[in-house]
Amino acid sequence: MTNANRQWRLAARPDELIKESDFEWREDAIPSPVEGEILIRNIYLSIDPTYRIWMNEGESYMPPVEIGEVMRGGTVGVVVESHHSDFQPGDIVQGLLGWQDYALDNGTGIVKLFKDASIPLTHYLGIFGGNGLAAYFGLMDIGKPKEGETIVVSAAAGGVGSLVGQIGKIKGCRVVGIAGSDEKCRWIKKLGFDAAINYKTEPVSESLKGHCPEGIDIYFDSVGGEILEAALDRINLHARIVLCGLISQYNASEPVPGPCNFANVLYKRARMEGFIVLDYLDRVMEAMTDLGTWLFEGKIQYRVDVVEGLENAPRAVNMLFDGSNRGKLVVTVSEEPPI
Amino acid sequence: MTNANRQWRLAARPDELIKESDFEWREDAIPSPVEGEILIRNIYLSIDPTYRIWMNEGESYMPPVEIGEVMRGGTVGVVVESHHSDFQPGDIVQGLLGWQDYALDNGTGIVKLFKDASIPLTHYLGIFGGNGLAAYFGLMDIGKPKEGETIVVSAAAGGVGSLVGQIGKIKGCRVVGIAGSDEKCRWIKKLGFDAAINYKTEPVSESLKGHCPEGIDIYFDSVGGEILEAALDRINLHARIVLCGLISQYNASEPVPGPCNFANVLYKRARMEGFIVLDYLDRVMEAMTDLGTWLFEGKIQYRVDVVEGLENAPRAVNMLFDGSNRGKLVVTVSEEPPI
Numbered sequence: 001m002t003n004a005n006r007q008w009r010l011a012a013r014p015d016e017l018i019k020e021s022d023f024e025w026r027e028d029a030i031p032s033p034v035e036g037e038i039l040i041r042n043i044y045l046s047i048d049p050t051y052r053i054w055m056n057e058g059e060s061y062m063p064p065v066e067i068g069e070v071m072r073g074g075t076v077g078v079v080v081e082s083h084h085s086d087f088q089p090g091d092i093v094q095g096l097l098g099w100q101d102y103a104l105d106n107g108t109g110i111v112k113l114f115k116d117a118s119i120p121l122t123h124y125l126g127i128f129g130g131n132g133l134a135a136y137f138g139l140m141d142i143g144k145p146k147e148g149e150t151i152v153v154s155a156a157a158g159g160v161g162s163l164v165g166q167i168g169k170i171k172g173c174r175v176v177g178i179a180g181s182d183e184k185c186r187w188i189k190k191l192g193f194d195a196a197i198n199y200k201t202e203p204v205s206e207s208l209k210g211h212c213p214e215g216i217d218i219y220f221d222s223v224g225g226e227i228l229e230a231a232l233d234r235i236n237l238h239a240r241i242v243l244c245g246l247i248s249q250y251n252a253s254e255p256v257p258g259p260c261n262f263a264n265v266l267y268k269r270a271r272m273e274g275f276i277v278l279d280y281l282d283r284v285m286e287a288m289t290d291l292g293t294w295l296f297e298g299k300i301q302y303r304v305d306v307v308e309g310l311e312n313a314p315r316a317v318n319m320l321f322d323g324s325n326r327g328k329l330v331v332t333v334s335e336e337p338p339i
Numbered sequence: 340m341t342n343a344n345r346q347w348r349l350a351a352r353p354d355e356l357i358k359e360s361d362f363e364w365r366e367d368a369i370p371s372p373v374e375g376e377i378l379i380r381n382i383y384l385s386i387d388p389t390y391r392i393w394m395n396e397g398e399s400y401m402p403p404v405e406i407g408e409v410m411r412g413g414t415v416g417v418v419v420e421s422h423h424s425d426f427q428p429g430d431i432v433q434g435l436l437g438w439q440d441y442a443l444d445n446g447t448g449i450v451k452l453f454k455d456a457s458i459p460l461t462h463y464l465g466i467f468g469g470n471g472l473a474a475y476f477g478l479m480d481i482g483k484p485k486e487g488e489t490i491v492v493s494a495a496a497g498g499v500g501s502l503v504g505q506i507g508k509i510k511g512c513r514v515v516g517i518a519g520s521d522e523k524c525r526w527i528k529k530l531g532f533d534a535a536i537n538y539k540t541e542p543v544s545e546s547l548k549g550h551c552p553e554g555i556d557i558y559f560d561s562v563g564g565e566i567l568e569a570a571l572d573r574i575n576l577h578a579r580i581v582l583c584g585l586i587s588q589y590n591a592s593e594p595v596p597g598p599c600n601f602a603n604v605l606y607k608r609a610r611m612e613g614f615i616v617l618d619y620l621d622r623v624m625e626a627m628t629d630l631g632t633w634l635f636e637g638k639i640q641y642r643v644d645v646v647e648g649l650e651n652a653p654r655a656v657n658m659l660f661d662g663s664n665r666g667k668l669v670v671t672v673s674e675e676p677p678i
Contacts (some may be wrong), residue, residue: 002647059624060602060604060606061605061607061608065604086397099655224601224602234507243604243605245604245605246601246602246605249602252552255599255600256599256601257596257597257598257599258596258597258598258599258600258601259596259597259601260594260595260596260597261594262563262595262596262597263399263563263585263588263595265582265612265613266401266582266583266584266585266613266614266615267398267400267613267615268400269400269612269613269614269615270612270613271610271611271612272604272610272611272612273604273608273610273611273612274604274605274606274607274608274609274610275605275607275608276605276606276608277609290426325489
């Protein structure tokens with residue numbers, strides 16, 4: 001815990017991979033809440049590929065972070081001081097409170113979390129946060145898996161992909177995962193994936209052919225680029241392509257062309273659909289009920305990769321792009337209070 | 340009428356635009372039907388962009404036409420001789436009987452048409468054929484227009500696009516058409532389109548901005564390429580992109596990259612879906628009932644461009660690619676019998 005409010009502010013729009021110099025490290029005074037406000041100390045900062053989108057100029061699905069602003073980011077924290085009747089000191093809350101130690105909120109930007117010693121707080125940024133919602137609604141609502149179908153998942157060892165594959169197995173599908181190391185491939189096979197492809201050492205298109213003898217019914221994509229193209233080559237009639245992310249192109253400084261076999265969407269009468277978890281906030285409980293049940297019954301596993309210290313947040317984002325994270329990536333900002 | 344069976348057979352896989360030398364002109368003997376067979380004389384041959392796909396090697400949504408085979412094509416013809424109890428000489432039938440004067444069928448590849456002097460036979464290859472089904476189900480089933488939404492249609496003066504726009508107006512939408520000449524633009528505005536863009540003389544992206552002040556909810560695409568990209572730039576949240584065709588790339592000899600702003604499908608949580616009318620054959624009557632009613636009530640108009648003579652079929656296909664056709668393109672093969 002510090003006596004200052006340490007912050008990473010956006011200093012420059014990155015060119016390709018982010019550099020630490022794209023941010024400015026500042027130590028501000030801890031802000032004081034006025035009537036109606038709550039002061040929160042952040043405990044964990046979620047590290048997500050989408051941060052790279054927010055750092056670019058121009059609208060995507062949210063406005064970009066402006067130069068000079070505290071970098072936006074998903075957080076779990078504890079209420080330190082409250083002048084708002086709905087929140088008490090000690091409450092654990094979730095929000096988009098940014099890359100900093102302390103933040104003020106008027107109650108509209110935070111949600112109080114259920115304190116339960118059996119649920120690690122980091123889960124609220126992962127399986128019970130955006131990752132869980134993305135996996136659950138992306139697969140169930142957009143992918144609509146039917147028993148016996150074949151699902152292919154990219155970024156399969158990540159916070160979203162690993163859940164997609166496990167939910168796919170629960171739904172009776174054949175699941176093939178694509179990941180970036182032998183360790184990741186071994187891990188997803190331990191989770192129950194029927195097959196795993198290491199895209200750094202195997203020809204993805206050939207491997208997909210071997211592992212998907214009956215073609216691909218659902219492709220759950222978080223990467224885009226060549227892997228999307230390889231998957232599109234093998235889609236079945238009426239396949240669903242769930243667009244969850246396009247991490248392969250977030251660092252691009254030039255426009256990236258779409259897949260060359262894009263015509264397959266037409267020929268195979270496929271449906272390609274993008275979604276953002278923000279669209280499902282009113283259905284959170286649906287996902288949480290199923291995910292919670294599966295997790296506590298041991299039917300799904302979830303892995304969190306913790307990086308210590310807010311000062312390491314910029315480096316942590318790059319771990320997503322070089323694939324060195326193992327599961328959902330989280331940065332510790334300060335210590336958890338005793339529950 | 341001839342005493343031979345004139346045919347265009349595929350002689351070579353075309354390189355970019357088709358040439359007459361990609362076909363072989365043959366005059367075979369008129370075939371004789373045996374027990375269970377029907378001999379049909381073709382009257383009209385439909386000319387469709389998809390022929391260009393069928394001439395390429397490799398599977399698309401149908402097997403390619405093999406070298407040496409009579410070129411595949413949609414036809415309306417008259418039964419000349421029948422050894423099948425369901426068909427009588429004089430019956431008018433529709434099928435995929437190819438680029439030739441005469442064909443045999445065993446009854447499974449043809450459908451008997453309703454003879455009505457008020458319905459031009461060419462309509463069965465257009466508004467009451469594949470064009471009508473594509474426009475109707477593509478817009479209604481995939482696009483799902485809601486009153487007040489904005490629909491953009493490419494190839495808007497063609498056999499499909501002109502219907503899409505008119506159905507869109509019936510459904511209470513704002514409709515903007517993109518076509519390739521001032522004459523075509525004038526015509527679609529006469530049909531009721533709210534605005535028309537001549538892509539050969541106007542910057543499509545800028546014009547779309549002006550004509551779609553509230554963005555694009557449905558983009559009905561038959562062309563792909565730059566126009567698809569311009570439309571994707573302006574889609575609204577939860578937009579639907581109906582992929583009916585990709586005519587801009589059918590002649591390409593190299594793989595064509597998808598749109599560079601493909602990420603907008605994700606950011607705008609859009610749905611991009613391909614379809615082929617073959618998937619809707621069991622729902623034909625649904626479309627025909629509505630289209631027939633609207634046509635006879637004068638709520639929609641439909642224009643047919645007739646090219647005389649089977650010998651001109653290869654040239655007619657190219658008219659689709661240089662945009663010189665005006666509406667649904669049909670080649671006359673032989674004379675209509677009196678009704």
